[in-house]
Amino acid sequence: MKRRLEPELMEDPLQAEVYAAADFAEADSLMLQAFNEAFPEVELQGPVLDLGCGPGNMAFRFAERFPRCQVIGVDGSAAMLAIADQRKKSRAELIDRIRFLQGIIPKVRIPAGPYAAIISNSFLHHLHRPEVLWGLISHYAQPGCQILIMDLYRPDSPQQAQGLVEKYASSEPEVLRRDFYHSLLAALTPDEVKQQLATVGLGELVVRKTSDRHMIIVGQKS
Template sequence: MQRIPEPELMDDPIQAAAYAAADFAEPHNMFVEKFREIFPEVRVIGKVLDLGCGPADVSIRFAKAYPDCLIDGVDGAKAMLQEGTRQLKRENLADRIRLIQGLIPDIKVPEKQYSVIISNSLLHHLHDPAVLWRCIKNYSQDRTIIFVMDLMRPQTTQVAEELVNTYSGAEPLILKQDFYNSLCAAFTPEEVQGQLSTAGLGQLNIKDISDRHLLVYGRR
């Protein structure tokens, strides 16, 4: 099926609260586990940039997995960051994770370059995916680890509906609709490969890691 873009920001407070309360333990734990699996020798020290951090769930899990790092989490949606701020206080991680509101690629972050740049479920929100790869190039340096996980678009709307029923069956209707819209807005691995080549990041690897997720990883 053809891609159907969705709104770039999830800035409705009700939508943000529902998203923050949802159970994303399986994919978000997979994010951290895949990072460890692919970079087993890396001890993450210093500053990490998390693009599209949302309510900071992935940032929190990453910070717990790598206790020597500090994370700058960026998101364009104020409502999402408000949820994230509350979660950081509950987890006592406000001293290690800083949340910044801004739109890529014109964000203003404290560091000129980061040794690790991560992103989860941002790419499919972007009407112009090139802005993500441009932002990653702007804030990376030689040997920066780049690790981007996102949904991948299924072949048909029927498959998208089946995925929603399989993985969001118990979630509120608003989340089911969000998930369906996100699947329809996601890119295929072939499309992402083309984006990377155009951006001058063709050295990065891309692979399917589940029936609905793809992963882009490697070093600058």
């Protein structure tokens, strides 16, 4: 099945609110678990760059898990970042350790780092040109930087995509069911990602499936 692109940004405030209110705890926990397994015994110190941070789910989780890191979240959607900033106001203990920036990669002005880690969750499938993400990571990741990207991978057919929607989102609002379906169709395959990584010189990263719908791209910049 060929990739079917979807809009890159969630700019509708109502759509952003529904997304932010949804329960993504399982997927968020899976990503944090994957990081801990990939980099055991590591206590992150210093800046962490969260690309496509949305309403801040992973930014808050990483700041909680690693109290010696500071997280910079980047997203192009003003609606999403408004929710992220509102959430931050209620987390007094994290206010000084989390910062959100609005902008479209690669044009957004990101602090130079160096970064202890670069992470991204459910952002890759939104990009019409995925190589933009890999190029940005290659630019900002210095040797030793720990990289973890988690995203959906594309099923073999629209029927399989619909089956995943029914399996995991049957009780969710229609807007989430629709977005999940279109996100599956817009996602990349592990083989496509491997080819892209080789092209930009990030061949040290490993691509593997972690569920029937998720894959991770993980490794340390050499």
